[in-house]
Amino acid sequence: MKKNNLKHRDINWLYFNERVLLEAENKETPLLERLKFLAIFSSNLDEYFKVRVSGLRQIKQLDKNLRKKLMFKANSTLKQILKTVDKQQVQFGKVIASILVELEKENIFIRSVADFNEEQKVFLSNWFDTNIKEYCQVYPETNNIKLTDSALYLVTSHADKSYSIVKLPTDEKERFIRIPGKGHQYCYLDDVVRLSVHKLFPQKESIDCYSIKISRDAELYLEDDYSDVELVEKIYKSLGKRKSGQPTRLLYDYQMPKWLLSSLKKDLNLGDVDLSPGGKYHNLSDFFTFPFPENTERLQYEPKPALNHPELSYSNNIFESISKKDQLVHFPYQKFDVIENFLTSAATDPKVVEIKMTIYRIAKSSALADALLTALNNKKKVTLFVEAQARFDEANNIMWGRIFEEKGAKVIFSIPQVKVHSKVAMVFRKEEDKIRRYAYIGTGNFNAKTSTIYCDHGLFTANKKITKDLKQVFEVLERKLIVPKLKRLLVxxxxxxxxxxxxxxxxxxxxxxxxxxxxxxxxxxxxxxxxxxxxxxxxxxxxxxxxxxxxxxxxxxxxxxxxxxxxxxxxxxxxxxxxxxxxxxxxxxxxxxxxxxxxxxxxxxxxxxxxxxxxxxxxxxxxxxxxxxxxxxxxxxxxxxxxxxxxxxxxxxxxxxxxxxxxxxxxxxxxxxxxxxxxx
CATH class of the missing domain: 3.30.870.10 (Endonuclease Chain A)
Incomplete structure (x- = not known):
């Protein structure tokens, strides 16, 4: 088969993200929920630039012979990506405009500086002085500035054709601020700063403000995409680095004057390919936190509270239920606490002697982590396999790994070039002088938060053939076994x-x-x-x-x-x-x-x-x-x-x-x- 008999994954991914945008555009989607799809689209695109576009840009730096071995042309792919993204950004802007019109029909307003009445201007000027000003990070000098990845900045142009940069305090303050007025009125934090930006630069005449945001490379993991280990090492050596941090794109307000864009490009050491025009507001993933007004339930999804599991939610002994019959769970339709109860029961059951589990993405705080700590306090043997390369969750996973290790768990971090992506757990329980194994094998992470929005399935089983196979999987992870002899599981x-x-x-x-x-x-x-x-x-x-x-x-x-x-x-x-x-x-x-x-x-x-x-x-x-x-x-x-x-x-x-x-x-x-x- 010819290689052109496959669609290019990075280009095709953009059409997946378009499907997300179509849900925001769809008027059958409840109005306030459409804002969330805008947030998902925006968040997805940010990660895409950090990861996929980052990889293409770095591959572009390779010599011709190495690029040939990768079987595709990074430059032409990048051009097609940027062309498609620009087209989608136009569509994105139209969808936002349409949603804002629909919101106004419901007496929900997101005001901009041009729309503020005098009462609102006075309110926001005072709000800036008392709540915002001290948190704004100001860069009056533009030399040697390193902008933080994904942070929001306002570039202020001055009458003398100089400019200054202000970092918006989105980590400390909410992005959307309730303001006085009839109905439900809000504004962006950005516009609170725009209105009072002259207070930050009293010595200069400020003309206007323009939003910018820079996306930086995530760490390059070529081994995710290419199986030739020797080739991957050559590429890393050729690039001379694997570290993150290089700018991938500068998203800027398309109304920014050419002289200002040119100055930014020069001072931030960017090329034309790094520049991506956008709207007045960036980081619209913050629509996730848009405060839904009271009495607007009809503009939201109808409640679908997670259901009890018909067997496990009512069981007095979860192990007895699983030993009698395999049990299947479905999230988010059913409560995640069946997994938490499984591990909590294991932690407190005197018959349980050991727990083994893989951790790919774990919440910063969870009942699941508490159960594992309880098991350690109860002197049970706990072995955890922590994925140290789960992109964007590396630090959190490593933190938990260290905590469990300090409490006495055996913690094994993934080895380079092989990620532990499986979602499995096993409990070893002493029953009638024999050890009985209980397993959980799922499609999704052990994470209570994501279980409310991710559709996943998980199987609890005590089937001896399955648990025997899974025991071998854990032995592989513990480096006790090189190749498992499997009868039932696919591994x-x-x-x-x-x-x-x-x-x-x-x-x-x-x-x-x-x-x-x-x-x-x-x-x-x-x-x-x-x-x-x-x-x-x-x-x-x-x-x-x-x-x-x-x-x-x-x-x-x-x-x-x-x-x-x-x-x-x-x-x-x-x-x-x-x-x-x-x-x-x-x-x-x-x-x-x-x-x-x-x-x-x-x-x-x-x-x-x-x-x-x-x-x-x-x-x-x-x-x-x-x-x-x-x-x-x-x-x-x-x-x-x-x-x-x-x-x-x-x-x-x-x-x-x-x-x-x-x-x-x-x-x-x-x-x-x-x-x-x-x-x-």
Missing amino acids: SPFTTRITFLNLIQNEINAAVNGKKAGITAKMNSLEDADMIYALYRAVNAGVDVRLIVRGFCCYLKASDDPNVSMKDNIYITSIIDRYLEHGRIYLFENGGDELMYIGSADWMTRNLDRRIEVLVPILDTDIFNELKHILNLQLNDNQKARVLDLENSNKKVDFSDQDEPIRSQYAIYDYLKTKLNENR
Whole structure:
């Protein structure tokens, strides 16, 4: 297959973020919730520049021979990215303007300096003096300034064609400030400073203010994308650094005069490619914290309180419940405290002798961490595997690792070039003179906060074959075992890739022999070339392939002939809704004896080859049927699903031939609520 038979992941990611923006644009989304989608779009784009654009820019510095080995042209990719981003920024501005008009119809106003009446000006002038001024960091001299990554600044132009920079105190103060007036009136912190900026520079005549924000490189992890270790080391050596901190882009108010932009470019040592025009306000991820006014519930999502689990939430002995039957949990539809209770029970149960667990992203404070500390206080053996390279959470993970270590836990940090991305825990309990193992294997992190917005699944099991496999996984992590001998689990980088490829080939063989063949898979991202080429072969063989891919999807086509359409037996959709779809589910027809796996791995090269990932087969019939029903609701979503086609059109699913509207996230909630009521 030619390399042009794959979509470029970094370019395709932008179309995923466009789907987020479309939810902000969608007038069927509750008005105040549309602000949150603006925040997600903005936050996503910031991280994208820090990570993906950063990598491309650094690769651009390599000599021609090294760039050739990477099989793509960083320069042309960057140009296409910036062109697409600029187009989306225009769309972003239009969406904001539309939302502001709709808010005003509801008597909710976000005022700017030009809109302030005299009463508001007096109020905000006093507010600046008493609450803001002392927190503003002022740079009257512009030489040798290093702007903080993602912080907000106002550049003030003066009458003498000089300029000054003010760092806004967004860490200390709220971004949106309630101001006097009819209805619900707010303004940006930025405009409070704009109004009184002359007080910061009394010796100069200030003309106007313009927002800027700089994004800096996150640390470069090329090993996430390239499997050739020797090549990766050559690249690092050639770059001479792996440290973060280089500027990736300067986002600036497009109304800024040319002389001022030119001065900033020179003084901050930036190039043309670093300059990105934007609107008057940046860091609109702060819309996450926009204060919803009282009595505006109809402008928000209807409440969907997390449900009790039909078995585990009512169990007097969680281990007894799990030993009798596997238990499946679904977040955010069900309460995360079933995991916390599992670990709390383990920490206090005198029969429990040991706990082992992986930590990829842990909250700064949580009942889960408290349970582990309680276990240590109760003299139980605790072994934790902490991912030290979970991007943007490195410091927090390391902090917790050190705390647990000081309290007596055995803490093992991930080794370079292999991340521990699996979400697994195991409890060892002494029962009738034998050690019984209890396992949890999930698709999402052990994090109570994210569990309220991430759609994930987790399996509790005491199945001996599964727990025996998982015990080996922990032995690998403890460096006691090099290669596990696995019977049930799929574990990267050992068995996941080859097993999935074999399962796809089984479906191809069935289709060739005229038998029913099908592959249904839900994941966050589809990028690995071997997996995509296997899907191409399956589609060409007549296998029915149905995919749900939330993020980027590099699947392009199954033939070099552009006239050959494979739409009849492959259909790919993406669901962007109230919650973030994060679960991974893989279902194979398998000659009528269906096989299903859930776990932490996407079909990305890094998840298959360079991370410790764990996927578990669903063996319990009831759980299998429950998960398949949930998957079918998602496959039939005709309200929030969009089609991933060759043109990146992001068009909505056509449901004209379906009997009723299906919004899968709400349908799943109702389904689980009904099951709970039936079982109680």
